[in-house]
Amino acid sequence: MNKKRSLIFSIVRGAMAIGIALLVAAILIFISSKGDSFGARLLATLSSLKSMLIQPVFRANGTFSVKGFTDVLASMIPIIFTGLATCVMFSANQFNLGSEGGILLGAFVTSLVAVYVPLPGALLPIVAILAGAVVTGLMMLIPAVLKAKLNVSEMVNSLMLNYVIMYVIKFMMNAFIADKTKGTVQTSNFQANAALPQLIDNGSKLSIGFVIAIVMTIIIALFMYRTRWGYAIRMIGINQKFSMYSGMNVVMIIILSQVIGGLLAGMGGGIEMLGRNQYFDWLAQPGYGWTGITVAILAGNNPAFVPLAAFFMAYLEKGCTLMSTYAAVPAQLIDIIQAIIFLFFAADQFLSKYRQKLVVKSAEEELREKQVGATVEGSVK
Structure with a gap:
């Protein structure tokens, strides 16, 4: 065809x-x-x-409504990143469900840097987001290596890892990190220079993170369809045995696809946290990872279509929220x-x-x- x-x-x-x-x-x-x-x-x-x-x-x-439209665009940001992460992993036929825990971990690590590491100017949010992305990418090595070396199901491993991440963060927040002067379990406020610049000042919290999300979409699309690494990821997803017999390093590509997915999910968590929040208070899975799976499916695992699918899901989510408010x-x-x-x-x-x-x-x-x-x-x- x-x-x-x-x-x-x-x-x-x-x-x-x-x-x-x-x-x-x-x-x-x-x-x-x-x-x-x-x-x-x-x-x-x-x-x-x-x-x-x-x-x-x-x-x-x-x-x-410009405000309504920018609200939808702001809601797209995290699910663009989890959608891209899922696209890369699913393209390699790796059904890793770790984007949910990944975006939570990325947000948590980014928040720790934003609260405790004194860095000047724009260096702070850059370092904080990169730290969240790197830690999440390293976390994805667990299901990736187990799959590549021992053929252990990445789906089960990543799913369980989501809950391990969530409960470890809960424990650390309650035991060590939470600001005891606050009425809820949350960190201290981020340093003033940690916040990402807003694209429009209308209360929608549409930050420069949206631009970063679109740029990352272009980069991942080019990576998947214009580089030999992207070709290898897609070929392994189509036929792993053929790829192995043709000389591709299947183990390395399996690990690479899941680490890239972790980097993207962690980056999305950090950008969402610094773009729309002043402190960290996520004590449960935010749901962006699961929505990202739907986005990737709608996009056909093609990164170029992820923003369109993310807009559809963000639009529907806001619509359902309005419907619950006005129509019970x-x-x-x-x-x-x-x-x-x-x-x-x-x-x-x-x-x-x-x-x-x-x-x-x-x-x-x-x-x-x-x-x-x-x-x-x-x-x-």
Whole structure:
């Protein structure tokens, strides 16, 4: 199947998965809505869907809301990073689920540097974010080495590692780091020069981290599709045994893909912390890693499409929050939508007949082109 038809198939499959997810969401809203009649429930459902699909960036009077739009852009930042991390790891057929713990660890390490390490000017946030990224990348060596050397499931290891990270951070916060003068478990405030510059001063907390996220998207896309290392990662993901027989260092590539994923997740955590917070108080998994998996699936593991998928998920998340506020529908509806999208993408047989038709059609066209070429060549002779 040629690239054009492969892209069409991916778009159709994604659109159908999203459409089915939204249809299921509408049915659940209808069931849970209040009303004595079918018409009343239908109106309540339509009102809820309006809150979810329109109000994130439009006011009640229909005018465009710059604040709402920048809120969505700000919410995209961490899930762009976890989406990129997941893209790299999944492209190598490494189902590492450690982005959730990775973004938490990156945020924690960045916060420690931002609180306790005295550095001048812009050097502080740079060093803090890099420290979070490096520590998280090193943490990813655990599931990576176990997979590469002992063939231990990276999925199980990384999933368990998420909880180890969370509980170690909880212990350290409660026992050593938390500011006892505060009413909640949190660090002391970051140093003043640790905060990332804001792109727009309207309360949305859209920081320069958004620009960094887009730049990293371009870098990772070029790395994956314009370098031999990226080619090796994708080839191992397609056929690991063939890659090994062709001379690729499979062990090194498996480790490299997961370490890069850790670096990206940790960087995302640090940028999110310094861009939108004044202290660290994450005592539970923030959820960005799981959303990043959905983003990577929607993007087809192609880093270039991650920002678009991240915008969609951030938009829906804000819409569900507004819907829970104004229409009394639980905000957890976004989790149901994510789960349904993941389910349809994970099902290999979803639209398999349509894919088979595209493959056959491409093969027939290629055969006809060869026959025409052979006929023309024969007539010339």
